[in-house]
Amino acid sequence: MAYFVECPPPASLLSEYKGTRQHLALCHLFAADEDYAQKTASTKEKTAEQRDHLTAFNAAAAVDATEQALKSDDWRKLAAGLIMAVQCRPSDMLQAGKFKAISKYRLEFTTGLKKRGKTVTGEIFCLVDTSTFIDAFSRLRREPDVMEVRDWALKDIDSGKNKAVNRAVRRVFGDQRQGGEIVPVPYGEKELSCKNLRAAGVNVSYWLHGRENQAIGRFAERQLLHDNPGTAANYEDFYCVDADGNRLREIGILKDSPLVGKPLSEKRSSLSLDKQLLAMVSDAEQGERVATPTA
Helix, strand or coil: CHHHHHCCCCHHHEEEECCEEEEHHHHHCCCCHHHHHHHHHHHHHHHHHHHHCCEEEEHHHHHHHHHHHCCCCCHHHHHHHHHHHHCCCHHHHHHHCEEEECCCCEEEEEEEEEECCEEEEEEEECCCCHHHHHHHHHHHHCCHHHHCCCCCCHHHHHHHHHHHHHHHHHHHCCCCCCCCCCCCCCCCCCCCCHHHHHHHHHHHHHHHHCCCCCCHHHHHHHHCCCCCHHHHHHHCCEEEECCCCCECCCCCCCCCCCCCCCCHHHHHHHHHHHHHHHHHHHHHHHHHHHHCCCC
């Protein structure tokens, strides 16, 4: 911009746009206002349709499937379970996000995906106990397929890994799951994806950790670290039911409690050292027995 202040383009290349004189090339780089308006209206209409046709799913079964996924040796299924557990974006789970356990069901979550060049930190709830989550998350980050994206740009992670994780979402929770789907494809969508899974997870989290006097939209804002109530409405595609298909009315059925001990993954270095010391002592004792003559 400083260059064009000092060296303005010739008048023949200037164009008037909303009261501002600018290079005419800019007029061709952005969509027309009516195109933006049409796209916005289409998105609002789709969101409204989905909110008028919510999709039911068994919340307890979803939690069980999440717990099973966190035990998987397949990094893609593991990632799907972790995303369901805290409802973060795949890029956060694979690279950008940071998690710290602060109580039995609450995590400190830092994401770099909200504002360009800035991180956002907040407290969120977890569908499983946080020690289990942190240990599973640590395993995921040590997977070779995940370690390779450590220095990737976020857009490259989205294009390179999202399809694989979305397929795992359908195998763990959707129509490709052995034993039948748990989370159906929501109204207006073609197949279950990470975005849908996050919406379902918010509803489960509200059932487990919400408050009677708190709207689910507000809960979603805080859980997803959103600062726009309208954005949170995009995650109201589902509602939770029990095994008989009855809508779950009770909110906040789990009570949080202080964190007891550290996740095993945070003790890994000391445990490894303990094993090394034990091996050294064992070798020393073995050497003494060999060196000591028998009576």
